[in-house]
Amino acid sequence: MKKLLLLLIILTFNFSVQDECSFSGINVWPTQQNIAPNSIFVIEGYADSQELIIQLNKKNKIYLKGNSERVPIKVLRILKGQYGLTQAILQPERELQTGKTYELQIDGLGEFEKQDYTVAKWTVSSKKDLDKPVWDCLPSYKNRTFRALGCGPERFINFCGILKDNSPTLIYAKVFNRTNKTQSDYFLTVEGQNISIGHDMCSGAFAFHEDTEYEVQFGLMDASGNENMELTEPVKFTGPTEKDESDSEPVCNCTTKSAVSAKADSKSNLLIYSILGGVIAAIGIIIYLKQKRAVY
Template structure:
């Protein structure tokens, strides 16, 4: 009975505070301001802003500009997450010039540019270094499951499986992650950014790439890439895991 009451209290907390999650947001990779001449970019849309991602270079041109020099960004991949996230992988159509500072723009709707600026604290600018990154990430060992978590708190539940990150690189890393349900065969692919030496696969209170709604048993596959698009030569094994179970209720935010 006590456990049931805790569940009801947690559920009420989720419902009453759900409005704390925003209804839009645009986020950009790389996060660092200094980039190499062959850098790639990722634009991620949250909630209502997912529609921007699917219409890039159709209704909403996306480009970098430095003075009168304009470089169009080509959409080379798009991926839809399972909970309020969609991303586009972008590549400059022409090489970026060393020494210039470029600002990222999205045309077609002034409101979208304002959202981009607001959620990244200021206009997105990059200083291009006079070098290219031609070295792939180094992968030593295999990723392993470190822990699992399912918490009901704040705007809603959050659930993730934390894996060790065996990849190293001088630039920011990306992990192309594919999760397959062993119950239904459904696959979802999304680029994740590791947090130091860890890769979190799952979802937060308001959004996330993976939700674990297709049964209890899953398999994940990782490919490691740096911010210039160089893919690690070393392949790692697929890992099977079970989805996290409810462990405890956290305090509301």
């Protein structure tokens, strides 16, 4: 009986730990090891670490360090999410040296912030990336999802889309609340064709209210700072509710422009061959009739 009671206590403790949210966190993007000489960076603060993002180059200097070289970084813009996230878009003040490894340094971190931040580092490739990202399949609405969790529900609106670029790319989402006429924007990472906007149990870029009307537009920005901010057409949706609760993940099956073009080309070729066949048949009939008249 004592062993059973102990097991129940351990299980309860484990579930409670999994259902808790931490008080802070710092994430840096891009996450790959190699970057272009004209790379930009994004740093994101969660919960209490949001204040650090706001204080970059004020209370907390941020720069790149490569051996004895120190490259100042400017903060291009700060975007505040609606559910415990804030991000800063950063750009080095000069082009980075090919083949060199740089570390992202932040001065003046407190004890907890030092625990949150793992120093990010990258090696610079030889080629600059100057091509802007493009959509290969424009985002289309998929569904709404709601999941009840320990510290609160997660709510997402899911879209499917395909982008094309030479560098890792972020998706810019601009959400407009049609009810109270307010808007919020944020840069999002994506996996495959799935584009999800909203928040999980602990944090997220957007907070949606049940049955409230919204609309979203999307743009693109890659890790080399190339932007495609010609926003997509607005897509309307309403906030998720408990009726949308489901454990199934949205399945995307987008068709790229190349595939669409191939289908269009196939149809065009079929039409051309049909017309050509008709012309040849008509010529054949005319020749036959002329020869028949000549005989008579």
